Amino acid sequence: MLRIETLFNQQLKQWIEEVVELCQPNRVHFCNGSELEAASLCKEMVKNGTFIPLNDEKRPNSFLARSNPKDVARVEDRTFICSKTKEEAGPTNHWADPNEMKETLTKLFRGCMRGRTLYVIPYSMGPLGSSISHIGIEITDSPYIVVNMRIMTRMGEDVLAILEDGPFIKGLHSVGSPLKIGEKDVPWPCRPEETRIVHFPEERSIWSFGSGYGGNALLGKKCFALRIASRMGRDDGWMAEHMLILGLTNPEGRKKYIAAAFPSACGKTNLAMMQSVLPGWSIETVGDDIAWMKFADNGRLYAINPESGFFGVAPGTSEESNPNAMVTCSRNSIFTNVALTPDQDIWWEGMTKETPPLLTNWLGQKWSPDSPNPAAHPNSRFTAPANQCPVMDSNWEDPEGVPISALIFGGRRSTTTPLVFEALDWNHGVLMGCMVNSEKTAAATGKVGELRHDPFAMLPFCGYNMGDYFAHWLYMGTKTTPDKLPRIYSVNWFRKGEDHEFLWPGFGQNVRILKWIFERIDGKGKGEETPIGILPSQAALDLSGLNLHKNAMASLLKVSKEEWLQEIKGARKYFSLFGPHLPQEISDQCTRIERRLQG
Ligand code: TSX
Ligand code: MN
Numbered sequence: 001m002l003r004i005e006t007l008f009n010q011q012l013k014q015w016i017e018e019v020v021e022l023c024q025p026n027r028v029h030f031c032n033g034s035e036l037e038a039a040s041l042c043k044e045m046v047k048n049g050t051f052i053p054l055n056d057e058k059r060p061n062s063f064l065a066r067s068n069p070k071d072v073a074r075v076e077d078r079t080f081i082c083s084k085t086k087e088e089a090g091p092t093n094h095w096a097d098p099n100e101m102k103e104t105l106t107k108l109f110r111g112c113m114r115g116r117t118l119y120v121i122p123y124s125m126g127p128l129g130s131s132i133s134h135i136g137i138e139i140t141d142s143p144y145i146v147v148n149m150r151i152m153t154r155m156g157e158d159v160l161a162i163l164e165d166g167p168f169i170k171g172l173h174s175v176g177s178p179l180k181i182g183e184k185d186v187p188w189p190c191r192p193e194e195t196r197i198v199h200f201p202e203e204r205s206i207w208s209f210g211s212g213y214g215g216n217a218l219l220g221k222k223c224f225a226l227r228i229a230s231r232m233g234r235d236d237g238w239m240a241e242h243m244l245i246l247g248l249t250n251p252e253g254r255k256k257y258i259a260a261a262f263p264s265a266c267g268k269t270n271l272a273m274m275q276s277v278l279p280g281w282s283i284e285t286v287g288d289d290i291a292w293m294k295f296a297d298n299g300r301l302y303a304i305n306p307e308s309g310f311f312g313v314a315p316g317t318s319e320e321s322n323p324n325a326m327v328t329c330s331r332n333s334i335f336t337n338v339a340l341t342p343d344q345d346i347w348w349e350g351m352t353k354e355t356p357p358l359l360t361n362w363l364g365q366k367w368s369p370d371s372p373n374p375a376a377h378p379n380s381r382f383t384a385p386a387n388q389c390p391v392m393d394s395n396w397e398d399p400e401g402v403p404i405s406a407l408i409f410g411g412r413r414s415t416t417t418p419l420v421f422e423a424l425d426w427n428h429g430v431l432m433g434c435m436v437n438s439e440k441t442a443a444a445t446g447k448v449g450e451l452r453h454d455p456f457a458m459l460p461f462c463g464y465n466m467g468d469y470f471a472h473w474l475y476m477g478t479k480t481t482p483d484k485l486p487r488i489y490s491v492n493w494f495r496k497g498e499d500h501e502f503l504w505p506g507f508g509q510n511v512r513i514l515k516w517i518f519e520r521i522d523g524k525g526k527g528e529e530t531p532i533g534i535l536p537s538q539a540a541l542d543l544s545g546l547n548l549h550k551n552a553m554a555s556l557l558k559v560s561k562e563e564w565l566q567e568i569k570g571a572r573k574y575f576s577l578f579g580p581h582l583p584q585e586i587s588d589q590c591t592r593i594e595r596r597l598q599g
Pocket of ligand 2: 242289
């Protein structure tokens with residue numbers, strides 16, 4: 001095994017020494033990323049009760065973990081952007097003074113790994129050696145995080161070889177639960193009362209304390225690939241976005257790549273892996289959550305998926321909604337907070353029409369359908385390797401990335417927003433991204449149906465002032481010629497009719513919308529200019545074999561002057577939050593739409 005004395009990267013060596021001194025772990029383990037290493041960690045976790053091995057015949061090499069019930073999701077109110085000034089973090093982030101926060105964290109981390117093993121995880125976000133990729137090192141005391149990071153990132157020895165003496169993003173993570181001598185560990189150690197997820201964008205480092213769950217602890221994902229990387233992108237002229245990436249192939253075999261941003265609970269993973277209902281048209285997956293995008297020398301925007309796995313929401317995933325995700329997590333997968341069947345397989349709400357008998361819920365208790373609570377936690381997850389997805393794109397690991405022809409913004413809107421429309425130009429498209437909002441689905445915070453603004457679906461993930469981020473989007477549009485910029489679209493699968501039923505069947509039928517977008521980019525698809533953008537004429541959408549209700553299409557494509565004046569008014573009110581950081585161009589774009597609506 002690699003030892004600290006033999007480390008080539010002096011900065012890394014020094015940092016590990018500092019952390020060991022501070023956290024006082026019993027052992028240090030350098031992760032090599034091998035299968036053997038993962039197997040041995042899984043075995044240890046089974047022994048400790050962290051992992052329940054699943055039925056090897058039904059779900060080979062897969063495990064169930066049950067978290068502490070107080071540690072089940074990202075904690076936005078305990079997530080901080082510690083830039084030098086509060087203004088740099090902006091009005092949508094929690095800010096704390098970096099020096100004061102370091103002091104607080106240093107106290108929390110002192111001795112926090114006693115009795116535990118410190119794992120050093122070298123990982124690459126993006127294909128090894130790609131000029132768009134970046135390397136991170138996560139130090140953690142959670143073996144659960146090690147085996148999840150092994151799925152979600154390219155992790156191991158090869159990364160150190162590539163790193164040489166180069167720069168890396170520091171991520172320090174602890175579950176914050178030291179063990180006394182002889183003390184027995186619990187299955188899911190954590191410190192919910194003291195949890196803090198802290199970003200230092202200027203020094204490009206992350207400190208995460210107290211949580212072992214998902215985006216709080218898998219530091220390569222939301223913390224690095226979105227919050228820190230968005231700041232790196234602004235400084236260095238690229239983009240880190242909360243977007244899926246898919247390839248769409250037409251019957252002639254020509255392929256175009258599309259990236260799309262949606263707030264949570266809009267089915268991003270389902271769209272990324274969607275099965276087309278139109279003969280000859282197919283969809284391939286590049287990524288389901290994050291896109292890093294850069295202009296290449298040819299003037300076009302290229303994207304990589306910095307991840308190598310899916311950390312997908314389990315409930316609602318089924319043979320009907322996402323058959324490819326079901327195959328992806330059929331083996332070599334980790335399930336967190338789902339239900340367990342008597343034959344040691346997993347289940348969640350929406351997986352099957354019939355609920356299997358004798359389930360054990362995510363809390364480890366006997367459960368029946370009469371129970372008032374779901375068997376799987378609503379935020380339960382599968383962690384599954386991307387290369388197991390049957391429809392991964394042949395270019396998904398291309399170090400150059402894939403050329404992006406269209407960007408899509410979406411949200412969950414029962415009114416106002418048409419099924420699809422196209423921006424008039426880049427800046428208008430940027431306004432569409434700024435205006436992304438979505439109706440709340442879970443009653444956890446606020447009223448169901450209440451609108452939440454979520455610009456570019458980046459509200460919880462932008463590592464700097466969101467107003468400056470809008471300006472960065474406008475600036476990116478000046479880096480190439482207009483003909484080479486991706487076209488920008490808005491979609492809404494969730495519009496409802498007067499009967500409060502969804503008007504659009506969604507899922508695989510969405511390919512009809514993607515087909516129109518493909519044809520528009522090709523210069524063929526017919527569109528009609530409206531005050532809010534270009535809508536497909538009904539004849540331009542391929543609705544063959546689709547039995548929509550009478551008038552459904554007209555309702556789906558309706559643009560109401562009154563509703564849209566209200567919509568712009570709401571957007572302006574929201575934008576006022578950004579004060580002088582709101583680019584003038586964004587208010588000007590609002591003015592233009594208002595004039596067109598009134599004109
Ligand atoms: O993921 C979804 N997509 C995208 C699919 C590629 N969902 C699920 C959202 C929660 C994660 C959708 N839900 C979509 C959709 O396009 N559309 C809807 C709304 C809807 C739900 C059920 C039906 C229709 C629409 N059922 C029937 O029409 C029978
Ligand atoms: Mn996401």
